Amino acid sequence: MDVYRILSIDGGGIKGVFPAALLATVEKTLPKPVGSYFDLIVGTSTGGIIALGLGLGFSAAELLEFYETLGPRIFKGNRLGLWFKHWGATKYSPAPLREALESRFGDRRIGEAKTRLVIPSMNIETGKVHIYKTAHHPKFEIDYPKLAVEAAMATAAAPTFFPTHHTSSNIPLVDGGVWANNPVGMAVVEGIGVLGWEKEKIRVLSIGCTSAPLDIGIRRRFNLGKIFWANKVTDIFMAGQCSASLGTAYTLVGHDSVVRIDPVVPKGRYDLDVHKEIKSLRGLGKSEGREALPKLKEMFFCAAAEPFTPYRS
Numbered sequence: 001m002d003v004y005r006i007l008s009i010d011g012g013g014i015k016g017v018f019p020a021a022l023l024a025t026v027e028k029t030l031p032k033p034v035g036s037y038f039d040l041i042v043g044t045s046t047g048g049i050i051a052l053g054l055g056l057g058f059s060a061a062e063l064l065e066f067y068e069t070l071g072p073r074i075f076k077g078n079r080l081g082l083w084f085k086h087w088g089a090t091k092y093s094p095a096p097l098r099e100a101l102e103s104r105f106g107d108r109r110i111g112e113a114k115t116r117l118v119i120p121s122m123n124i125e126t127g128k129v130h131i132y133k134t135a136h137h138p139k140f141e142i143d144y145p146k147l148a149v150e151a152a153m154a155t156a157a158a159p160t161f162f163p164t165h166h167t168s169s170n171i172p173l174v175d176g177g178v179w180a181n182n183p184v185g186m187a188v189v190e191g192i193g194v195l196g197w198e199k200e201k202i203r204v205l206s207i208g209c210t211s212a213p214l215d216i217g218i219r220r221r222f223n224l225g226k227i228f229w230a231n232k233v234t235d236i237f238m239a240g241q242c243s244a245s246l247g248t249a250y251t252l253v254g255h256d257s258v259v260r261i262d263p264v265v266p267k268g269r270y271d272l273d274v275h276k277e278i279k280s281l282r283g284l285g286k287s288e289g290r291e292a293l294p295k296l297k298e299m300f301f302c303a304a305a306e307p308f309t310p311y312r313s
Helices: 013-027 046-055 060-074 079-083 095-105 148-155 184-194 226-230 233-253 275-300
Strands: 004-009 040-043 116-123 128-133 172-175 202-207 258-261
Touching: 004 046, 004 184, 013 046, 013 060, 013 202, 013 275, 040 046, 040 184, 046 060, 046 095, 046 116, 046 148, 060 095, 060 275, 095 148, 116 148, 116 184, 128 148, 148 172, 184 202, 184 233, 202 233, 202 275, 233 258, 258 275
Parallel strands: 004 040, 004 202, 040 116, 202 258
Antiparallel strands: 116 128, 116 172
């Protein structure tokens, strides 16, 4: 039986070190780059950057080096943003992120990807989702000539952290994490609904960027007004979206066909913009990769995926 393998990577800022390190650990045991073993790669925000890199043929080790070398520069911040954090200005300038992406991706296009890609973002003017895709369906005629850097900037434009990304067509886009921070559900829907893959033949590897237990302290509060919810709503939204996305994937292809790796850590252990924990995240990724290696090799890495031939390139 032919098997279709999907890789899905969550958003999480600098915590993208974790999935990059995990995949780099697995990759050391393989004869080819890890991306060449998947038929579809889906990623949001930092996961979208990794997905684009893998799709364009970069090794996981090269992407890990990208985070280790350029992560501190990207999250260096600007004084205005830090002073008015989350109020008067975004926390970080987008310039270091763009420079870092251009240093790796250059002027390469989505249509150069060797693997099917799905990269979510959102149009804040229309309120509609905006998804960059390779030309893996006859209807997909728009995105393949777009720069990989453009898709990466759009999917990573996290509100309050980075400004809205305006495309060359002046479309205002923000981080795909506002609706698909864990994109595994949409990844499976793409496989079944768009590509027409039989659900029994789909295997999914879903990698998070670490998570913390949800604790909003309701038992200690009785007047749950605006001030209380202002600092809690994001955590609730992210937890709910992740649960719903995983539930969609489990329902469509079955629990046995989905491998989810997302270690639970103490709340506040890692933040999406604190680069001082890069070494720790790398160590955690290597440890999780080492532990999961036997099962991952059995389900996903027995042989490379069939070559991807897009409808347009």
